[in-house]
Amino acid sequence: MTQKEFVTVINCMDGRVQESVQQWMQETHNAKYVDSITDAGPNKLILDGTEDDIKRFKKMLDVSILIHHSSLVAVVGHEGCAGNPAPEREQCTMTEKAAEIIQSWYPDVQVIALYATLEGQIKQLSE
Numbered sequence: 609m610t611q612k613e614f615v616t617v618i619n620c621m622d623g624r625v626q627e628s629v630q631q632w633m634q635e636t637h638n639a640k641y642v643d644s645i646t647d648a649g650p651n652k653l654i655l656d657g658t659e660d661d662i663k664r665f666k667k668m669l670d671v672s673i674l675i676h677h678s679s680l681v682a683v684v685g686h687e688g689c690a691g692n693p694a695p696e697r698e699q700c701t702m703t704e705k706a707a708e709i710i711q712s713w714y715p716d717v718q719v720i721a722l723y724a725t726l727e728g729q730i731k732q733l734s735e
C-alpha cells in the first residue's frame with residue numbers, strides 16, 4: 609500500500625478516543641498525518657446540527673481535502689459519548705448516515721464510518 613500523506617478523522621473531542629483512532633488510521637491506512645476535526649458527538653451534529661455547525665465541518669474538511677489532499681475521511685462514533693449518548697447500535701447507524709452525508713459533499717474521497725470503544729478497539733462499519 610502506498611503511503612498517504614494526510615487522512616482525516618471527524619472524531620469526538622473526548623480525550624479517551626483520540627490516540628486509538630489516530631493510531632488505527634495510521635496503521636490500517638498507512639497514513640503519515642491524521643487531520644483531526646473534533647466536536648462533541650460530531651456524528652449527531654452532522655445529522656441534525658445547525659447551519660453553523662455544518663459550515664464549520666465543511667470549512668475544516670475543505671482544508672484537509674482540498675489543501676492537504678486527504679483522500680480518506682473517517683467519521684467516528686464511540687462508546688460512552690456524552691455529546692451523543694445514544695446506545696451502540698444507534699450510534700453506529702448515525703455514524704454511517706453521517707458518513708453518507710460527508711460522501712455526498714466530497715464524492716471523490718473515500719468516506720468510512722468507525723466505532724471506537726473505550727478500551728481502544730476500533731471497528732470499521734462501512735467501506
Ligand SMILES: [Zn+2]
Nearest residue numbers: 620622689690
Ligand atoms: Zn463523545
